Amino acid sequence: MDTIVQPVVQSNTDTFPLNGTDYVEFYVGNAKQSALYYQACFGYELVAYKGPETGSRNVVSYVLQQNKIRLVLSSALHSDHEIARHVAFHGDGVKDLALWVDDAEKAYMTALDRGAESARPFEEIEDEFGVIRRASIKTYGETIHTFVERKNYHGAFMPGFAARSSTRKVTPVGLQFVDHCVGNVELGDMNKWVKFYQDVMGFKLLITFDDKDISTEYTALMSKVVSNGNGYVKFPINEPAKGLKKSQIEEYLDFYKCGGVQHIAVATNDILHTVSTLRENGVDFLYVPENYYETVSERVGPIDEDLEALKKMNILIDRDEDGYLLQIFTKPVQDRPTVFYEIIQRKGAKSFGKGNFKALFEAIEREQELRGTL
Ligand code: FE2
Numbered sequence: 001m002d003t004i005v006q007p008v009v010q011s012n013t014d015t016f017p018l019n020g021t022d023y024v025e026f027y028v029g030n031a032k033q034s035a036l037y038y039q040a041c042f043g044y045e046l047v048a049y050k051g052p053e054t055g056s057r058n059v060v061s062y063v064l065q066q067n068k069i070r071l072v073l074s075s076a077l078h079s080d081h082e083i084a085r086h087v088a089f090h091g092d093g094v095k096d097l098a099l100w101v102d103d104a105e106k107a108y109m110t111a112l113d114r115g116a117e118s119a120r121p122f123e124e125i126e127d128e129f130g131v132i133r134r135a136s137i138k139t140y141g142e143t144i145h146t147f148v149e150r151k152n153y154h155g156a157f158m159p160g161f162a163a164r165s166s167t168r169k170v171t172p173v174g175l176q177f178v179d180h181c182v183g184n185v186e187l188g189d190m191n192k193w194v195k196f197y198q199d200v201m202g203f204k205l206l207i208t209f210d211d212k213d214i215s216t217e218y219t220a221l222m223s224k225v226v227s228n229g230n231g232y233v234k235f236p237i238n239e240p241a242k243g244l245k246k247s248q249i250e251e252y253l254d255f256y257k258c259g260g261v262q263h264i265a266v267a268t269n270d271i272l273h274t275v276s277t278l279r280e281n282g283v284d285f286l287y288v289p290e291n292y293y294e295t296v297s298e299r300v301g302p303i304d305e306d307l308e309a310l311k312k313m314n315i316l317i318d319r320d321e322d323g324y325l326l327q328i329f330t331k332p333v334q335d336r337p338t339v340f341y342e343i344i345q346r347k348g349a350k351s352f353g354k355g356n357f358k359a360l361f362e363a364i365e366r367e368q369e370l371r372g373t374l
Contacts (some may be wrong), residue, residue: 002120014229016106016110018099021233022148023063023070023176024264027086030335031075034092035062037333038071039166039299042283048157049164051078056160057084065369068177069266070157072096086295091336094261096136096144099233104149108135112146114200119144122176137200140185140193140237141259173281174274179267179344180234180352182226184252185259189216190224190239193259197226197235206234211241213354215360220245225352233303236352240261248364251373255336263329265342270303271326274343275313284331286363288314298356300324304347318355323348324354329360337371 028034038044044064051060058081061074074095076083101107105122112118120137130153136146156163185193197203203226211220220241227234240249244257252262268274280283293311298317305326310317315328326345332338346352353360368374 003204007294016107016200016228016277017100017220018201018233020068020100021095021181022098022100022150024094024178024181024261025061025072025074025098026092026339027083027090027095028073028075028092029087031060031062031073034073035064036168038064039168039170039362041283042066042175042278043169043171044069044175045172046070046164046166048161050161052164054160055315057087061161062164063067063161065173066175069175072157090256090258090260091338092334093256093339094143094181094264096146097139097261098146098148100187101147101149102151104133104135104147107147108137111137111200111244116196120146125159127155127159129153129159132158134172139196140183140189140324141256142354143183143233143260167344168233169223171277172279174268174270175266176269177267177340179265179346181264182236182238182262183259184238184249184256184262186253187240189259190222190237193237194226195222197237201228203228203233203235207351209354209357210343211243213242214357215243216358216365217366218245219243219361221247221249243275245365245374246368250360251368251371252338254373256275256338261339263342265327265344268343268345271315271343272309272313274345275328278330278343279313285314286360286367288316288359288363292316292359303356315331316353316356316359318349318351320349320351320354322350325349325351325353327353327356329363333366336360337367337373 044066047065050056060209063136064071116137119138120136124133132153136144158368171263206227207225209223220243222241223238225236240247322349330341332340
């Protein structure tokens with residue numbers, strides 16, 4: 001078997017309308033310091049805060065924004081809090097991939113009707129800036145999706161949060177929006193979660209990669225990509241496949257202790273500028289050897305960017321029938337080898353960089369070797 005790209009069936013009736021990603025919430029050990037990391041290294045602006053000063057006795061959250069990307073970093077103030085338990089068990093990680101909807105109650109009720117499990121009941125929360133309507137469902141591992149309806153809200157983020165701005169000078173690096181969020185699940189669970197997104201949220205299966213597509217000499221994985229009706233929300237789901245050595249997915253599951261978000265791909269319109277700034281700011285990227293660039297022109301044909309400049313920044317290139325894309329992957333952004341980021345610039349291409357999988361996974365294997373987890 002090889003990669004299977006499903007024909008895109010155009011439908012006029014989106015049975016589960018989503019406007020895009022509303023926010024990504026991380027549960028972390030020390031939100032104050034994480035917030036500074038995202039401001040200093042990734043150029044996010046602080047926009048809102050909740051904590052004891054705003055009446056939140058048990059949880060502190062920092063909301064960071066860059067263009068359409070919103071991150072929420074939350075920590076517990078007491079060891080018996082659910083966030084403290086989550087962090088002790090999983091390390092820092094993504095708890096909530098929140099989705100922006102026009103009608104949160106309808107989205108939630110529809111999801112429950114179609115078999116989703118509730119993570120938080122529907123509620124309306126209100127302050128002087130208006131009303132947020134929201135509810136949450138469970139997905140893989142301990143991850144949840146909160147449906148957020150904010151059409152009648154004009155505050156900084158949500159009731160309970162106060163507007164805040166960065167106390168240091170922040171220079172945005174050009175990150176624009178969340179392109180896709182990838183989940184790692186246990187062996188045998190990929191199809192279950194693909195079916196979940198199909199059944200519950202009307203997602204379409206876009207692409208299937210089997211272990212022949214995604215393998216090196218030593219390790220392998222399988223992946224299926226699902227997308228919502230308008231294509232704004234794309235979730236690739238990975239599961240480990242049998243290889244000679246331990247795959248990166250197994251390593252992730254060993255450290256995260258269950259399925260969870262593996263990487264968040266964020267889009268830029270100028271990857272050279274974004275990546276050079278991130279590097280200056282101290283962000284660590286995976287290293288792909290120079291010989292990658294010896295054959296890349298043959299494989300991808302002419303591109304607008306200077307190949308030498310891309311090589312200097314170690315940016316990868318791939319082409320599909322619609323165009324090409326430029327991408328690079330950070331190393332994990334916390335001590336456990338779990339969540340990392342992809343920076344992606346699409347020049348027409350709608351795919352995920354299949355031509356780079358081998359080089360990428362070999363780069364990850366080199367890191368696994370250093371960690372003693374290959
Ligand atoms: Fe990706």
